[in-house]
Amino acid sequence: MSSKHIELRAELPQENLDLLDEVREKAQLRTLVYKQKLANFYNKRVRPRTFKVGDPVLRKASLTGFETCFGKLALNWEGLYTVAEVPHPGAYILQDAEGKRVHRILNVNNLKKFYP
Template sequence: MGETPFSLTYGAEAVIPAEINLCSARVVGFAPDENEKLMVKQLNLLEEHREVATIRPTEYPQKLARRYNRVGRKREFAAGDLVLRKVIGNTQDVNAGKLALSWEGPYRVTAIVGAGAYNLEDLKEKLLHRPWNVHNLKKFYH
């Protein structure tokens, strides 16, 4: 939420004893008269800080959804589309290291099996043995 529970309750940040003994930057600049003025000002703004803190948790999912909807792309393929397939698990070249290919293909979509699942064949018309999920495919542009 951007605020500590202590600051929402008491309107100030806590200073732990270790900070006082080690003369941290927060303690070195301490001036009692200036602190009193700032504490009164903070108390006047305390209710506003609490309101902002209660708004943030509801605002975050909305921001997240807007970003996802802006950046996220829905992928749908039709029969006959050319796609690339993500290289996963044991199909990766062990000796290539971090320079290994992450996509292979192209493959042709032969049929839509279900929600987001597709049967594929290579360009020599050899069918792949299992359906592939839409998350492991991307459009091939040639």
């Protein structure tokens, strides 16, 4: 091999190292664009639910454990509750018809609006 050919081989790794930062930046941009597209795809199908104090709601029955007694014939939703307090968005404190508060804070995923 000629010395000229060996010099070219020695320069190639240095050029690759110079381009490495550019390749990483392109990969990060592609990842960011992919994540944004995925989030937009998911979020356009999400229906946001919010309740105000005093709204009538139903609670998921699976939270109480009654489905173990009745199996597949158990009710999916229970009670008629009203929203007593909203500590922060997405979390609700309920009270029953007698005004007695439910002992736990419930997530919006476990509630459904009641339409009389």
